[in-house]
Amino acid sequence: MLILWKLLIDRSPGSFxxxxxxxISISVIAISCKLFFENRNPQSTLSWLLLLAVTPTFGVILYLLFGRLKTRRKKLIRHSMFKIPQNNIVKSDNRITLSSKSSKLSSIIEKLTGAPVDQNTDATLLINGDEMFSKLKESLLNAKHSIYIQYYIFRTDTIGNEILDILRMKANDGIDVRLIIDGLGSKSFKKKIFRTLSDFGVKVAKFDPITTWSFGTINYRNHRKIVVIDGINGFTGGLNVGDEYLGRSKLGFWRDTHLLIEGNAVKDLENIFLQDWYYSTLYDSDETIKNILNNDSKKTNPINEQVSKINFTGAVQIIGSGPDTKEPTMRNAFHSLLTIAEDSIxxxxxxxxxxxxxxxILKLKALSGVDVRIIYPGKSDSILSDSASQSYFxxxxxxxxxxxxxxxxxLHAKVILIDNEIASVGTANLDIRSLHLNYELTTFLYDSNVVKQVNQSFINDFSVSTQIIFSEFKERSLFKKFIESLTRLFSPLL
Known part of the structure; x- marks a missing residue:
């Protein structure tokens, strides 16, 4: 307070x-002490300390914007009690016996995350934007009771407007339509669009919108992609809504992977969406639960009819993660997946x-004879991230x-396949932002027919990719190595 008072009464340049x-000096000391006592990942802590030491003023500003750990959502205790009623979950006596590896991993992840393992669930792989958007629009047009839709990026371009037109039409028909967009990823979503959607009955919410006072949330984005239709069909994976996902951008052809999920696991998608909706809108929980209960009575018969028509194989496990959890849920789940591999990653x-x-883990697995392969974009949309990534090669x-x-x-797909037996498809990249900072969602697929589809998609992608040869990679210029090492120092901040 004395410092601020001195600044106010003495306006001379030297005093200022x-x-x-x-x-700035006091802020650097305070931030350094805070970083030390928070016991963060050492890599992240050292990166912040280095930045504060090299450029104190810039470092303090960046820390205020991006460095503070996300305070748990204020309503987290009530929020965590908010669960989807279970009367729509179809029970079956015909339990599928999973392989020992799948059973072990799913059990570990359930203990780590609390995410259930769902049988009576089917998944279909959707490759690239043409296939995904075609199936999505078809499913949206067939909606009878509810549409819940959530994206990190939702552009109001050609494909975006096509989907918005469908949402307006369905809401105008009396269907419960709710849309969540991220406050940063969809910052171009104009207020005018909000108003026109509301006029038709579409309920729209921004997840942690960017404001003058959003310092505590700006670095923690909702990167999830979720669509749930009538509680029966669900979509999730790598694609947002935008023309670039159809190859209509300077990046050209866009390789991506998404999932269509049918059956019991859709309830887990719905649960994650509604928790984000509850947080984003600050609606009273009783109102939200009432709506779900009303929809449940309508959706029971369709779900039973659907399940009776599907020949299920394997199981599905959907996990959400974010900075509001005590442990890095997604990192721990991927850690478990990679560790259990015996033949291939x-x-x-x-x-x-x-x-x-x-x-x-990746280095040790390769040294032990496991076939470890990483497929990476030939053209990147981020120079800094690309340089940091290559520092690990x-x-x-x-x-x-x-x-x-x-x-x-x-290549924008986020897919892992181990031993041609277990696969994960989701929104999380294999980077520190996805593993520790963002709200993410990943689907684990066990002993399912879709795992074979994932395997074939990898084979197709490898066939049109160029393998990096170590002896050639070592010969890159000293300047390139310097840039890679420099960006790697700040990789936890990217």
Missing amino acids: NVTLHLI WIATPYFVPDQEILT APLLESGVKIYKYKKNF
Whole structure:
């Protein structure tokens, strides 16, 4: 307070500079102590300390914007009690026996995350935007009771407006339509669009909108992609809504992977959506539960009819993660998945900035003879992330990991396949932001027919990719190595 008072009464340039320098110095010390006592990931802590030491003023500003740990959602205790009623979950005496590996992993992940393992569930792989948007629009048009839709990026371009037109039409017909968009990822979503949607009865919410006072949330984005229709069909995976996902951007062809989910696991998607809706809208929980209960009475028969028509194989486990959990849920789930692999680990990711634990697992698995492959974009949409990612290539290649660059195009799929037996498809990249900071969602697929589809999609992608040769990669310029090492230092901040 004395410093602020001095700054107010003494406006001379010299006094201002001294006072500002003192404020920055005190802030650096305070932030450094806070980072130390928070016991964060050492890699993240060291990156912040280095930034504060090199550029104190810039470091303090960045920390205020991006560095503070997300305070748990204020309503988290009530929020966590908010569960979907179970009267729509179809029970079956014909339980599918999972392989020992699938059974072990699903049990570990359930203990780590609390996410149930769902049988009586089917999944279909949707490759790229043409296939996904075609199926999505068809399902939206067939909606009879409710549409819940959530995206990190929702652009109001050609494909975005096509979907918005459907949402307006269905809401106008009396269907319960709710849309969540992220406050940063969909920052271009104009108020005028909000108003026109509301006029037709569409309920719209922004997840942590960016405001003057949003310092505490700006770094923690909702990166999930969820669509739930009538509680029966669900969509999730890598694609947002925008023309670029159909190859209509400077990046050209866009390679991505999504899932259509049918059956019991759709309730888990719905649960995650409604928790985000509850937080985003600050609606009273009783109102939300009342709506769900009303919809349940309408949806019981359709779900039973649907389940009776599907020949289910394997099981599905859907996990959500975010900065509002005590442990890094997604990181721990991926850690468990990679550790249990015996024969092969195939990874597709657009951004590869692993923490030390995952990096070590991949190297050790390759050294032990496991076929570890990473497929990576031939063209990236982020120069900084691309440089940071390539800083990890040399030690991986030296350990026997095979790294492929996808054509000369952008690959946005987030897929892992182990032993041609278990797969994960979701919204989470294999980078520190997805593993520790963002709200994410991933679907684990066990002993399912869709795992075979995932395997074939990898084979197709490898066939049009170029493998990076270690001896050639080592010959890159000293300047490129310097840039890679520099961006790697700040990789936890990307």
